[in-house]
Amino acid sequence: MKRRGFLKFLGGTAIGVTLGEAGFFALGPRSDPAFAGQRHDGLLHERTPLSICGGCPAGCSVRLRIVDGRVVGIRGNPACPISAGGLCARGASEVEAFYDPDRLLGPVARDDGTGLRRVSWDEAQKTIAGALEKARSAGAPVRVATILASGRGLTRCVAEAFHAEVGSPHLYQVDLLRDPAARAAAALGLGSEEPPTYDLSRASLVLSVDSPLLEGWLSPCHVSALFGAGRRRKEPLELIHIGSRMSATAMRADRWIRCRPGTETTLALGIARVLLREGLASDRALARIEGLEDWTDAEGKEHPGFARSLAMAYSTQTVARETGVPVVTILDVARRFGRARAPLAVGERLAGSAGVFGLAAVSLLNALVDQIGPSRTVVPRAPSALVRLTEAAVPSAPLVRPPTVALPGATIASVLAGLQREGEEPPFDVLFLEDGSVLGGLEPGDEAWKMLARIPLIVSFARSLDASVELAHLVLPSTTPYEQVSFVEAEPAAAIQAVAMARKAIDPIVDGRPIGQVYLDLAKALSLPLAKHYPTVEKVYDAQLERLQGLRRGTPYAGAFRHHWVEEQERAGWWSPQAATPEAFRRAVHEGGGWVDPVAPSGMSESAPVLALGRRAGAKARASSRLYPLPANDDAWMPRDELAGQVTGDGAGAFRLLPFTPSGFVGYGTPNRPSLLEYAGPAVLGAYRPWVEMNEHDGQMLGLEEGDEVRLISEHGTAPAVVRLTKLVAEGTVAVPWGGCTRGGGRYAKG
Numbered sequence: 001m002k003r004r005g006f007l008k009f010l011g012g013t014a015i016g017v018t019l020g021e022a023g024f025f026a027l028g029p030r031s032d033p034a035f036a037g038q039r040h041d042g043l044l045h046e047r048t049p050l051s052i053c054g055g056c057p058a059g060c061s062v063r064l065r066i067v068d069g070r071v072v073g074i075r076g077n078p079a080c081p082i083s084a085g086g087l088c089a090r091g092a093s094e095v096e097a098f099y100d101p102d103r104l105l106g107p108v109a110r111d112d113g114t115g116l117r118r119v120s121w122d123e124a125q126k127t128i129a130g131a132l133e134k135a136r137s138a139g140a141p142v143r144v145a146t147i148l149a150s151g152r153g154l155t156r157c158v159a160e161a162f163h164a165e166v167g168s169p170h171l172y173q174v175d176l177l178r179d180p181a182a183r184a185a186a187a188l189g190l191g192s193e194e195p196p197t198y199d200l201s202r203a204s205l206v207l208s209v210d211s212p213l214l215e216g217w218l219s220p221c222h223v224s225a226l227f228g229a230g231r232r233r234k235e236p237l238e239l240i241h242i243g244s245r246m247s248a249t250a251m252r253a254d255r256w257i258r259c260r261p262g263t264e265t266t267l268a269l270g271i272a273r274v275l276l277r278e279g280l281a282s283d284r285a286l287a288r289i290e291g292l293e294d295w296t297d298a299e300g301k302e303h304p305g306f307a308r309s310l311a312m313a314y315s316t317q318t319v320a321r322e323t324g325v326p327v328v329t330i331l332d333v334a335r336r337f338g339r340a341r342a343p344l345a346v347g348e349r350l351a352g353s354a355g356v357f358g359l360a361a362v363s364l365l366n367a368l369v370d371q372i373g374p375s376r377t378v379v380p381r382a383p384s385a386l387v388r389l390t391e392a393a394v395p396s397a398p399l400v401r402p403p404t405v406a407l408p409g410a411t412i413a414s415v416l417a418g419l420q421r422e423g424e425e426p427p428f429d430v431l432f433l434e435d436g437s438v439l440g441g442l443e444p445g446d447e448a449w450k451m452l453a454r455i456p457l458i459v460s461f462a463r464s465l466d467a468s469v470e471l472a473h474l475v476l477p478s479t480t481p482y483e484q485v486s487f488v489e490a491e492p493a494a495a496i497q498a499v500a501m502a503r504k505a506i507d508p509i510v511d512g513r514p515i516g517q518v519y520l521d522l523a524k525a526l527s528l529p530l531a532k533h534y535p536t537v538e539k540v541y542d543a544q545l546e547r548l549q550g551l552r553r554g555t556p557y558a559g560a561f562r563h564h565w566v567e568e569q570e571r572a573g574w575w576s577p578q579a580a581t582p583e584a585f586r587r588a589v590h591e592g593g594g595w596v597d598p599v600a601p602s603g604m605s606e607s608a609p610v611l612a613l614g615r616r617a618g619a620k621a622r623a624s625s626r627l628y629p630l631p632a633n634d635d636a637w638m639p640r641d642e643l644a645g646q647v648t649g650d651g652a653g654a655f656r657l658l659p660f661t662p663s664g665f666v667g668y669g670t671p672n673r674p675s676l677l678e679y680a681g682p683a684v685l686g687a688y689r690p691w692v693e694m695n696e697h698d699g700q701m702l703g704l705e706e707g708d709e710v711r712l713i714s715e716h717g718t719a720p721a722v723v724r725l726t727k728l729v730a731e732g733t734v735a736v737p738w739g740g741c742t743r744g745g746g747r748y749a750k751g
């Protein structure tokens with residue numbers, strides 16, 4: 001660079017910095033015709049406020065770049081302990097969803113036969129309040145139900161309080177980032193209604209039993225950050241992946257154990273058997289697992305314990321024959337797992353659940369190596385750091401506390417079926433849907449869809465066109481986290497507790513409202529105490545800030561150094577507040593983007609039993625599992641999956657369906673994010689088209705070529721798809737992406 005150029009460069013920088021501190025940059029006049037007609041004074045006003053990513057329930061803190069009132073960029077917040085400054089593809093695509101051309105501009109109502117028409121918020125609120133009042137005046141309990149997709153945050157906090165005060169327990173939550181069977185498996189084996197947290201920061205070896213570990217599971221940014229940090233450690237984190245498809249996780253693993261499709265659980269139980277036989281399970285661990293030993297029932301009848309049953313049914317040779325994995329590999333994986341310093345097995349999936357007993361087999365692996373409990377790699381969840389509004393507002397009021405049941409199978413169909421089993425007539429008087437993702441791919445011909453269509457009033461909070469809009473009588477578009485105060489209790493992949501908190505970063509660009517505010521306004525219309533204490537979502541936000549400060553632990557987000565410092569102090573039994581007054585605490589939380597306790601309290605004592613196996617455990621869990629039917633027999637604990645079908649040259653025979661969730665497709669609603677469709681490749685560019693991956697050999701047998709259009713036929717229906725031929729999927733299997741697109745979906749979903 002020449003001297004003159006250097007001086008010019010320096011001068012420009014100095015001006016930029018000076019004006020930047022004043023709150024804006026001089027970036028020169030705009031000539032872009034897209035801005036024609038707007039205010040034009042030659043200056044662009046730039047702000048970079050903190051906000052929360054709404055791409056999934058993980059709760060990453062983000063920093064927006066807003067130029068002249070438009071969001072033009074987004075990046076991770078380096079002080080956030082969840083993302084560590086990272087941003088996944090889905091998080092980056094949030095800007096596309098924010099400016100989605102199919103975003104709903106304001107409330108709409110569906111009049112029978114006349115389509116949608118714009119209504120005012122007042123009219124919409126009166127309609128809902130009227131329906132609820134009518135139900136209340138009939139004397140019976142108000143039959144209102146809510147199905148949410150977001151995690152533990154503002155919406156759920158207010159919805160819980162609302163349901164508690166109207167006396168309705170029907171508040172449901174779709175777990176978009178976790179295996180739908182995880183909750184039932186936790187109730188069955190661990191005796192807890194909350195699935196555990198996996199502490200990747202502690203693990204030295206991860207055994208992935210067909211889990212989408214690096215494809216958007218649990219807390220995508222946090223998992224990526226911890227995996228990267230683990231790889232850079234002096235003793236690098238080792239990853240062994242068991243599965244039949246070359247997924248992104250398999251690709252990045254140190255070892256990919258390719259088994260026959262559907263035999264992953266068999267392999268996990270085979271490994272458990274080797275751990276027991278070779279004495280790789282610790283005595284302490286064995287003492288804390290119920291059901292391993294032979295037992296006698298009340299009538300004096302002898303039953304083989306789990307260990308004996310396992311030895312009889314899962315000899316290494318049998319497992320090798322069924323899974324196609326050589327004996328020597330099974331032994332080697334079991335020994336590596338059993339001897340690792342801090343092993344961790346994970347088996348949850350996002351699509352095509354591992355099932356309750358598949359997850360129980362993975363839990364058994366963790367239990368045998370004594371890795372369930374405080375300071376282990378599988379950590380029972382700490383109670384929420386957030387306050388329940390009903391407790392804060394009216395501590396002594398007799399309230400029905402809604403359980404917030406996670407939906408097994410992640411669909412409303414399961415809820416309806418579960419309620420029918422209990423003898424309740426499922427349709428409610430009023431049903432609130434967070435958006436189309438909670439419908440989990442329901443189609444108008446489905447029984448559950450027909451049942452829903454009988455509900456007198458369905459209210460959707462969808463932001464864009466989706467399946468819920470097709471069903472709803474009223475659509476009240478919600479604001480994004482950028483456009484409102486917001487807090488989310490993060491879903492971490494380590495034993496920490498974190499709550500992302502942010503003020504409104506930008507004024508709403510549509511006539512939308514926070515979902516929480518809709519509930520609070522309804523509470524006011526129904527004269528519920530909730531509205532008196534919390535007239536606005538800002539008050540709810542303030543209550544949570546007060547709560548976090550009152551916990552007297554943790555710290556506002558402040559970066560890795562401060563977090564480590566607080567961790568060291570807390571482990572030594574100390575805590576020093578970073579901000580002593582409420583005002584200072586509020587400022588520190590806003591400057592950091594949230595609050596974190598690096599040493600989350602454990603939800604389990606050191607000596608508690610860690611796993612219960614077999615019939616007795618099943619009986620206990622069946623009593624508490626309202627919605628997941630659990631079989632009574634011990635055999636269910638040792639599932640043997642059906643092997644892939646044999647397909648002959650004329651196409652006869654059946655393929656095994658292997659659903660998977662491509663990275664970035666987590667949480668449905670992908671069609672309004674065209675950049676995410678690019679990840680899926682040319683087959684779906686422009687508009688979403690589902691594809692099917694199959695082995696090249698199978699393709700040849702059926703005379704198929706890359707890009708051919710086929711129809712997938714199963715007992716549940718048919719679906720069109722584009723063929724992709726690959727060596728990376730086992731023969732006899734068709735791998736189908738799940739979560740890319742739902743009904744409705746706007747312009748990018750239309751093929």
Ligand code: SF4
Pocket residue numbers: 053054055056057058059060083086087088089090091092219220221222
């Ligand atoms: S992990 Fe979830 S919350 Fe975090 S950036 Fe990605 S989509 Fe957003």
